[in-house]
Amino acid sequence: MAATATTTPTIVVHGGAWSIPDDIAEASQAGVKTAAEAGYKVLTTSGGSALDAVETAVRILEDDVVFDAGTGSVLNSAGDVEMDAIIMDGRSLRAGSVACVQNIAHPISLARQVMEKTDHTMIAGVGANLFSKELGIPQVPTDQLVTDDARKQWEEYHKYKRAVNELFDSQLGHDTVGAVAVDSEGNVACATSTGGITAKRVGRVGDSPVIGCGAYADNDSGAVSCTGHGEAIMSVTLARTVTFNMEQGASAQAAADKSIAYMKQRVDGTGGVIVVSREGQTGVSFNTRRMPWAVVRDGTIRFGMNPGENFQNEFTNSS
Amino acid sequence: MAATATTTPTIVVHGGAWSIPDDIAEASQAGVKTAAEAGYKVLTTSGGSALDAVETAVRILEDDVVFDAGTGSVLNSAGDVEMDAIIMDGRSLRAGSVACVQNIAHPISLARQVMEKTDHTMIAGVGANLFSKELGIPQVPTDQLVTDDARKQWEEYHKYKRAVNELFDSQLGHDTVGAVAVDSEGNVACATSTGGITAKRVGRVGDSPVIGCGAYADNDSGAVSCTGHGEAIMSVTLARTVTFNMEQGASAQAAADKSIAYMKQRVDGTGGVIVVSREGQTGVSFNTRRMPWAVVRDGTIRFGMNPGENFQNEFTNSS
Numbered sequence: 001m002a003a004t005a006t007t008t009p010t011i012v013v014h015g016g017a018w019s020i021p022d023d024i025a026e027a028s029q030a031g032v033k034t035a036a037e038a039g040y041k042v043l044t045t046s047g048g049s050a051l052d053a054v055e056t057a058v059r060i061l062e063d064d065v066v067f068d069a070g071t072g073s074v075l076n077s078a079g080d081v082e083m084d085a086i087i088m089d090g091r092s093l094r095a096g097s098v099a100c101v102q103n104i105a106h107p108i109s110l111a112r113q114v115m116e117k118t119d120h121t122m123i124a125g126v127g128a129n130l131f132s133k134e135l136g137i138p139q140v141p142t143d144q145l146v147t148d149d150a151r152k153q154w155e156e157y158h159k160y161k162r163a164v165n166e167l168f169d170s171q172l173g174h175d176t177v178g179a180v181a182v183d184s185e186g187n188v189a190c191a192t193s194t195g196g197i198t199a200k201r202v203g204r205v206g207d208s209p210v211i212g213c214g215a216y217a218d219n220d221s222g223a224v225s226c227t228g229h230g231e232a233i234m235s236v237t238l239a240r241t242v243t244f245n246m247e248q249g250a251s252a253q254a255a256a257d258k259s260i261a262y263m264k265q266r267v268d269g270t271g272g273v274i275v276v277s278r279e280g281q282t283g284v285s286f287n288t289r290r291m292p293w294a295v296v297r298d299g300t301i302r303f304g305m306n307p308g309e310n311f312q313n314e315f316t317n318s319s
Numbered sequence: 320m321a322a323t324a325t326t327t328p329t330i331v332v333h334g335g336a337w338s339i340p341d342d343i344a345e346a347s348q349a350g351v352k353t354a355a356e357a358g359y360k361v362l363t364t365s366g367g368s369a370l371d372a373v374e375t376a377v378r379i380l381e382d383d384v385v386f387d388a389g390t391g392s393v394l395n396s397a398g399d400v401e402m403d404a405i406i407m408d409g410r411s412l413r414a415g416s417v418a419c420v421q422n423i424a425h426p427i428s429l430a431r432q433v434m435e436k437t438d439h440t441m442i443a444g445v446g447a448n449l450f451s452k453e454l455g456i457p458q459v460p461t462d463q464l465v466t467d468d469a470r471k472q473w474e475e476y477h478k479y480k481r482a483v484n485e486l487f488d489s490q491l492g493h494d495t496v497g498a499v500a501v502d503s504e505g506n507v508a509c510a511t512s513t514g515g516i517t518a519k520r521v522g523r524v525g526d527s528p529v530i531g532c533g534a535y536a537d538n539d540s541g542a543v544s545c546t547g548h549g550e551a552i553m554s555v556t557l558a559r560t561v562t563f564n565m566e567q568g569a570s571a572q573a574a575a576d577k578s579i580a581y582m583k584q585r586v587d588g589t590g591g592v593i594v595v596s597r598e599g600q601t602g603v604s605f606n607t608r609r610m611p612w613a614v615v616r617d618g619t620i621r622f623g624m625n626p627g628e629n630f631q632n633e634f635t636n637s638s
Contacts, residue, residue: 203446
């Protein structure tokens with residue numbers, strides 16, 4: 001698809017679709033706004049690409065301890081941190097992803113290196129860590145990635161031994177983060193990163209690093225990042241379902257709503273999606289209690305977290 | 320989708336889409352026929368489900384040393400065997416998959432246990448092996464999975480250091496195996512298993528175990544198993560593209576042809592797909608030099624390997 005010179009740079013960010021408890025709600029909303037603004041600055045002041053913008057936004061969310069990605073990731077059943085991430089370039093349909101990677105601060109940047117420096121799309125487990133060492137990426141002790149909250153959740157799980165399905169949509173964290181963007185040249189990109197779900201089995205890979213499930217980007221339609229019950233998202237390949245709907249003429253918002261409804265209908269799944277079309281239309285949809293999101297476009301930031309919310313502020317690159 | 324009592328049990332099997340050298344061509348064709356016949360027996364004489372049939376067929380291909388799956392898997396860059404497999408049930412949209420699993424003979428059966436015994440869809444790396452040990456699945460020394468041919472290919476790679484993209488469609492093995500079936504109750508299922516590509520990076524995950532890429536099954540449309548250049552298949556989520564085409568009214572064969580052409584057009588990709596619709600229509604399509612395939616349905620086996628081939632024999636359960 002030929003790039004157009006007229007596309008308005010646009011970025012959408014989410015901080016995970018789940019029952020976000022009140023005590024971290026404000027920080028979650030603030031975190032996605034900060035990340036969206038930083039990504040937008042890349043799109044507009046540094047001549048950055050959509051790819052640079054989504055990576056920048058997700059790195060900020062990975063560093064924010066309120067989110068379950070990078071620092072702040074939850075613990076698996078063995079008490080370790082295993083993280084998943086994917087990035088995809090809508091120009092080439094090339095993606096890079098890592099699954100079950102340990103001891104690095106920014107899985108999203110390692111995923112980008114998989115895309116740009118290997119012939120592969122996905123690298124899992126010890127292989128992902130070997131690759132990070134080859135690249136000279138600093139190895140971070142697990143303790144440095146783990147917050148007190150993540151450890152508390154893990155202890156609670158071990159006390160009550162709740163099953164993963166019961167945990168879901170409860171107040172145990174599983175707040176995947178993600179970003180989608182279109183740049184002035186009409187290129188779209190997406191990025192998704194997560195620490196997964198508390199007490200997941202060692203080696204469990206959710207939807208986040210799986211192309212077409214946790215994310216998808218195609219310059220012919222748009223870019224998508226998903227969050228929610230990973231296994232349900234995988235059953236319907238949620239991100240690719242959104243772009244298929246767009247290929248058939250649905251707007252970004254209609255495609256988002258339709259795909260979330262489809263997941264509910266087919267597998268009773270809960271979650272959320274953010275979407276940007278190649279023309280810069282945006283879509284935000286979720287059927288969980290909350291999903292913090294923010295859109296920056298044309299000097300304006302829109303945001304919300306509870307159903308129906310759509311706040312709006314002016315935004316300048318100096319703010 | 321309500322099951323119908325009138326569906327004719329049907330199974331389709333493939334043995335990988337690539338430039339199969341002449342010296343193993345006959346054994347490859349024979350192998351897929353044997354597996355398809357065994358799967359068909361499950362469908363017709365044991366009252367077995369589509370799920371049982373595809374697992375049975377793929378286990379036979381995993382045991383057949385001519386195929387790059389289970390015993391006969393190729394070696395990664397470190398000289399180890401890392402295997403990927405997925406199985407999916409079209410009734411529930413539930414799937415189970417394992418990635419980079421080592422030291423077991425039948426990855427497809429471990430994938431089924433992921434589907435049936437955990438809340439997860441995909442388990443990778445050491446976690447997959449931990450799970451296999453929990454289940455009491457015998458651990459097999461790597462040497463027992465490796466053929467002389469696989470070792471020779473690995474040595475050739477190390478001598479010439481060819482890149483993965485160059486290897487592809489060459490005569491170095493990457494013959495993923497797969498099966499799709501519909502049973503008399505109208506339930507569809509698919510299974511895909513592979514040792515990947517020679518000299519792949521440690522931890523590389525190809526399309527095979529990735530839902531919507533290497534396989535997809537939905538009782539509302541049909542079941543699909545893919546093979547070929549994994550990274551290209553992932554870029555277009557090939558299996559899900561096939562079922563999307565079927566949802567829009569394409570026959571199994573038209574959906575297969577259309578999706579292979581789409582992959583070629585979008586990312587210059589090569590590979591193959593086998594398809595069965597919920598009504599028992601079949602589709603076989605590939606754009607590599609060869610892909611051994613076999614269809615058993617209504618007392619007849621059809622098969623081929625080179626473009627345009629479509630041989631036919633009678634088949635009885637006693638044969």
